[in-house]
Amino acid sequence: MTTKLTAYIEGIGLIGPGLNDWASGRQILAGQQPYQSAKTIIPTPELLPAAERRRASNIVKLTLATSLQAIVEAGLQDENLPSVFSFSNGDGLNCHTICEMLASDDREISPTRFHNSVHNATAGYWSIATKTMATSSVLCAYDASFGAGLLDALTQVTVDGTRCILMASDTPYPEPMFSKRPIPDNCGIALVIAPQQSEKSIAQIQVSLTHDEAFKFTDAVLETLRIAIPSARGLPLLQLIAKGQANSVVLDYLDDLRLRVEVKSC
């Protein structure tokens, strides 16, 4: 458990309940502003052409918006960035509609609905929107999806010596699936991660595997959010970055395995 993966955060995107972007979210997480839970506002996905904007599902809009925040902060708009997408469910509404149609007498699902059903649909739209031909790693690890995405992104950064953008997003299912998988709202985190320190670096992170218990927020509302939406399990890391003090935090990952992240400001 001693292997440590070292990397540098260059850009952050954040959208979730009561968290409209990283600029305001960092003040809330640093304790400079109170956290007030509110329904997630998904902004217009500026990366998409107008026709696609109207048709895009929430998971596409959410992920592209968080990605754009992180890319702009890192000043990397024209880079051919390798990417990691980690979703605990995918597009819940699309899945619901397909299952509903397949249970009916008319099983003629539309071609668009079908190609939007693949877990990598968002990655496809993102690569088209950003004209990125580098690889995408498209992952799912149920509640461990944020940790799994972070770990995969860090292996790209440390082993292959490349910048990488992690996008971890979740959207709710409608009923009746909601009762089985009660994700209450949309939440996404994006991180641009680099192998070396540069003038763009915000923080250094060192990540290792641990059996220690995951960090819990003392603020009950934030803690409810962290547990309720898998991508929000990354919020404790964002809080350390927001506070700007050297410290470490244990992030939730798989049932018996978690991630220790040591954070230092740059």
Next chain:
Amino acid sequence: MKPLLLSHFTVTSCIGKGLMQTLDALRQCRKTLKPCDFETVDLSTFIGEVEGVNDVKMHAGMTEYDCRNNRLAQLGLEQDGFSEAVNAAAAKYGHDRIGVFLGTSTSGILETELAFRHRDITTGALPEDFIYNKTQNTYSVTDFTRQYFKLAGPAVVVSSACSSSAKVFSVARRMIEAGLIDAAIVGGVDSLCLTTLYGFNSLGLLSTQACRPYDITRDGISIGEAAAFALLERPSADIDNDAILLLGIGESSDAYHMSSPHPDGLGAKIAMQQALQSANLDPSDIDYINLHGTATLSNDAAEAKAVSAVFNNPVPCSSSKGATGHTLGAAGAVEAVICALALQHGLIPSGLNTQEVDTELNLDYRLENQQLALKHVMSNSFGFGGTNCSLIFGLAGSLGVAN
């Protein structure tokens, strides 16, 4: 990249359960795609169904995972002594030093499709015995496999449509090179369901016959199901001459269209070139290409352009999908194992069902089996959303790696 050893591998598809049946079927050019009689599906198409999946009983303590996909996964894990090999590796390295990285596109969605048919008439609620996270969730098959072996290392599902279980080799490579693990179970499991059958039908991509990759009259895919697994480790100094090594990986995105490949196969070309570069090989070193070869008009044309652009001289190639059907998220792992069998047995497997190769595609597409010593082979996997992966495998003995 540093070569990785496929210390054990296995495959279960409609052409056979385990390596012996699969090799025999390839040698005999056995055709097992059949007219679709799956569940209540009323489509005029062919499927590749694994016999006996419904009869698989989940082991004690694993019944919550019961769905067609995990039944197929369990059936696959229990062929060729694969389970014993994983247990031996866990004893050698430690349970927390083995990762599980599997590819799937639909996971246990069939279970949800059936649950929707059985919604409560009054409340609309799904049946109480429907367990979302153990069956439908995309991660379910990795969760199942990790619990099956009681492993405690990193784990994830890659779900990038038809490149899923090729790209898991890349996830495992990085985890091993980073020093987080010593070995990884990689592979793919995808099973028949209504979503893919009706979905591909809506796109007009299902053939009404057994699929005919690279045929001049090809008209679409046949959907199959499969489970394929490999145990990846760092090669030791004393590996056998006929051990299979993963030598190169190339990955790219088309950035072109959600359900059509780049017409010139630009992303496919990048993936193949990167795979050659990471294996430190020239195009002339590749003795056989297992094509993605889905048998749709545009996919085969795009792949052929890409292959012609990368390889100056014609390379023997074929698609296994005429035998197994397109096993979607499992296809990359199935074809990786077929490549391993081709290397170990000096077999260039013929493409089945194809009558007349489309000469405009300008490939050395094989319609008959050939016995030929092979050193390096390439396997291509390209998916919806323009996600591409090419893998290169080689025999340890022919590379001077073995003693």
